Amino acid sequence: MxxxxxxxxxxxxxxxxxxxxxxxxxxxxxxxxxxxxxxxxxxxxxxxxxxxxxLFDGSADLANQVVDIAETMPPTASPLDVVAAVLDAVAEPVGDDRDRARARHAVITANTDLRERELIKQASLTAALTDALRQRGIGNPEAGLAAETGTAIFRVAFSQWINAAEKGDLQDVIRETLTRLRALTAP
Known part of the structure; x- marks a missing residue:
């Protein structure tokens, strides 16, 4: 070729x-x-x-997408609703090929430097979401808490998704994980 x-x-x-x-x-x-x-x-x-x-191509585009989604949400959307919309959008490109995601994850987890790079990528996405939430008028502790919660939801859901025996959609697993979190925080 x-x-x-x-x-x-x-x-x-x-x-x-x-x-x-x-x-x-x-x-x-x-x-x-x-x-x-x-x-x-x-x-x-x-x-x-x-x-x-x-392995990390597209990280900057993903951060821009996070900000764009947060900006387009209605002003009445709660911080967690913004996080949910961001997670939904992020799940689409990440979850389009589970076999590829599994292989990428295996390569990253087998190498300390790559694990560090993955954590840096996640931290930059969390920071982008935190800033986007602040731009929406969300207070400093709440914006950081919501963004960190989103990162935790993604990590838990992603782990479940790549380790599941049956085929499934990453967006569905993220939504289910978010529902479980909301149930934990309900009175």
Whole structure:
């Protein structure tokens, strides 16, 4: 396949995940990823700064999406309703391929540096949501609490979803997890 063929970014992501799964993250070089994807290493670096970023591509777009969703919610929406809408939207791209999500998760959990990078990504999304809630006029402790709660809901639901034996939809698992949380806090 020629290096200027369309879809290079996606081919690089797929090749990287395959190689990380087969060989391990540390044992996979950028040149290996590029070769498997049918492009040059130079092309790889047009899309990604390093091989870690293949696993975290789109984080900035996701943070922007979080802010956009929070801004479009009705002014009367509670902080938890805003969080629910954000989680619903985030579940769509993350949950579109459970096998890929499982493989990505396995690669990340097998490597300390990648786990740290994943936590940094989650923290930046939480911060973006906290700021978006503040922009809606939610007070400082409440905005942070709601955003952190959203992150916890996502982590619990994601873990259940990737470890479930039966096929299921991530959005449904997130909604169920949120319902359980609301039941815990009901009088």
């Amino acid at each position: 020629g290096r200027w063929e369309p879809g290079a970014r996606e081919r690089l992501r797929e090749a990287a995940l395959e190689l990380f799964t087969e060989r391990g993250f540390e044992q996979t070089m950028v040149a290996d990823i590029a070769e498997r994807a049918g492009v040059t290493a130079r092309t790889f670096f047009r899309y990604f700064t390093d091989k870690r970023e293949v």
